[in-house]
Amino acid sequence: MTLPIPLRLDDVVLTYPDGDRTLTALDHVDLDVARGEFTAVVGPSGSGKSSLLAVAAMLLTPGSGRVTVAGHDVSGAPQAVRTRIRRDHVGVVFQQSNLLASLTALEQLVVMAHIAGASPRAAAVRARELLVAVDMADKEHKRPHQLSGGERQRVNIARALMNRPEVLLVDEPTSALDHERGTRIVSLLADLTRENGLATVMVTHDLATLPLVDRVLTMADAKLSGELSEDGRRTNTDLLAAPMGVGE
Amino acid sequence: MFVALRDLRFAKGRFALMGAVVLLITLLVTMLSGLTAGLARENISAITELPADRIVFTTSGDSKPSFSDSRVTDTMWREWQRVPGVSTAERLGITMGRVASGERGTSAAVFGVENVRDGEVVLSSGLAEELDGKLDGNPGGKHTTVRILGRDFTVSATAGSASYSHAPVAWISIGDWQRTAGQDAVATVIALRTSGNPDLSGADARLGTTTVARDDAPAAIGSYSSENGSLQLMRGFLFAISALVIGAFFTVWTIQRRADVAVLKALGASTGYLLRDALAQAVVVLLLGAGIGGALGAGAGALAGNTVPFVLSAATTAVPVVVMILLGAAGAALAIRKITSVDPLTALGASR
Numbered sequence: 249m250t251l252p253i254p255l256r257l258d259d260v261v262l263t264y265p266d267g268d269r270t271l272t273a274l275d276h277v278d279l280d281v282a283r284g285e286f287t288a289v290v291g292p293s294g295s296g297k298s299s300l301l302a303v304a305a306m307l308l309t310p311g312s313g314r315v316t317v318a319g320h321d322v323s324g325a326p327q328a329v330r331t332r333i334r335r336d337h338v339g340v341v342f343q344q345s346n347l348l349a350s351l352t353a354l355e356q357l358v359v360m361a362h363i364a365g366a367s368p369r370a371a372a373v374r375a376r377e378l379l380v381a382v383d384m385a386d387k388e389h390k391r392p393h394q395l396s397g398g399e400r401q402r403v404n405i406a407r408a409l410m411n412r413p414e415v416l417l418v419d420e421p422t423s424a425l426d427h428e429r430g431t432r433i434v435s436l437l438a439d440l441t442r443e444n445g446l447a448t449v450m451v452t453h454d455l456a457t458l459p460l461v462d463r464v465l466t467m468a469d470a471k472l473s474g475e476l477s478e479d480g481r482r483t484n485t486d487l488l489a490a491p492m493g494v495g496e
Numbered sequence: 497m498f499v500a501l502r503d504l505r506f507a508k509g510r511f512a513l514m515g516a517v518v519l520l521i522t523l524l525v526t527m528l529s530g531l532t533a534g535l536a537r538e539n540i541s542a543i544t545e546l547p548a549d550r551i552v553f554t555t556s557g558d559s560k561p562s563f564s565d566s567r568v569t570d571t572m573w574r575e576w577q578r579v580p581g582v583s584t585a586e587r588l589g590i591t592m593g594r595v596a597s598g599e600r601g602t603s604a605a606v607f608g609v610e611n612v613r614d615g616e617v618v619l620s621s622g623l624a625e626e627l628d629g630k631l632d633g634n635p636g637g638k639h640t641t642v643r644i645l646g647r648d649f650t651v652s653a654t655a656g657s658a659s660y661s662h663a664p665v666a667w668i669s670i671g672d673w674q675r676t677a678g679q680d681a682v683a684t685v686i687a688l689r690t691s692g693n694p695d696l697s698g699a700d701a702r703l704g705t706t707t708v709a710r711d712d713a714p715a716a717i718g719s720y721s722s723e724n725g726s727l728q729l730m731r732g733f734l735f736a737i738s739a740l741v742i743g744a745f746f747t748v749w750t751i752q753r754r755a756d757v758a759v760l761k762a763l764g765a766s767t768g769y770l771l772r773d774a775l776a777q778a779v780v781v782l783l784l785g786a787g788i789g790g791a792l793g794a795g796a797g798a799l800a801g802n803t804v805p806f807v808l809s810a811a812t813t814a815v816p817v818v819v820m821i822l823l824g825a826a827g828a829a830l831a832i833r834k835i836t837s838v839d840p841l842t843a844l845g846a847s848r
Contacts, residue, residue: 301844302844305762305844307762307841307844328766331765331766332766334763334764340762340763342759342762342844343844346843348499348756348760349506349756350502350503350505350506350507355498355502359498359499360763362498363760363763363764363765363769364764
């Protein structure tokens, strides 16, 4: 049996009303991300990167086209269904870590299981495993204000993996970190993507981390582009080959 | 309740402040409820404890029944005795007057009733205590004679703790009442015991009277209506204030939590989950605040019960607590509905 592509966008168009005119945020975008594949989307501000992520996370519904997540066509799905699919199949790593101030590092993860109605005991075991995976085992009782930016981002990543998602959507994970910490975070994401067979899409400005990903796509003027490779998929090989340390 | 309980623990100062407000309002409402019931008891118990199910008043025009204005004639009384379905129709005369024993005297409600012998008086325990404190229903005791409205009566017993219009009660015979009160009426009202389904409105129309249920008769005591109405209004305002205060607190709290709510929604929490979580948080604060406030109110009422009229019962303690919780939860529910409008998209970096 062939497992479905975890994330697929077919001819997606997303527009916003902007006064008297209409802004196009995604212009006939096609994207598919395979299991274990780490895809980066780069582009200038306002190019549509965040809109792409929001559509993939089912937080925005496109005007046309089809969005398939974990085999579910969610294009016209009601909000409750999209919320459930996001909860069960999608992990989101936010730009700011967005940790809840009242929860410890461990609880930031356990709450995900609580939202999904899972057993608290099993959730605690899973949460501790993930904190070990992101090298935060000794900080499980710390609250966000007691953690550094990099540590918060590690908890943010672990939280996204809590419900064993198939799709991992990552929004500018290094924007609040220095170069060294940013590289470590992206390296961690790359490892987790491969170890867990995730279909990961990372929106980033940070070109220095691109050699760590499998594929790079460019977003410009609401269009997603890349050179067509041998397997019929698009990528930007020049960016992929950019030496570490080059970029913003 | 996962996030709710941890928020409570994390922001304990803010929630303690809110809980203290709920506690104080509940304490006030509980004490006011006990006092209202106590004052009402002192106002109406002689009426509500009557062995009757209907009270007949005379009224003129569209006026409401009033104990102070009602005057029953002999004809009315005899006609009411003949109404089918009326088992007994007893005359009841009510006059406020001075009751004295030796040099000690006090104001009392003098009730003329049919089951006391001429020349004798039955004193309520409150009146007996005010006069001497040693009568205790002993007709051969130290004070066998009391003076009521200038006439001497022999104390035959003390019975019950009834009071009327905040005064203790002395029961004398209806004949003595007619002579002592100096009124041309045979009674103030008629106390009916009925069976079946008598045509009371037909009899009222024919005889020019107004019949009300015994438990509705206190409204005909002028001081009761105004006093009880004012106290109930205060109680109502306190309930409304508590709902508004709790609603205001949770409105601000929900606004402060909008970013967290957006994150939880973006992570897959349903709106229903978040609403339940937030409402549970409010209910915990209300349960603790109102529970402790109600318990303190009951304790204070029990201590004050010897010096002020205070009724300690489920109706004056548990009911205000439950009403506080329900109204507070309603106020909180209105406040936290803002959760439904939080857009999870705001959790993504581009929009924050």
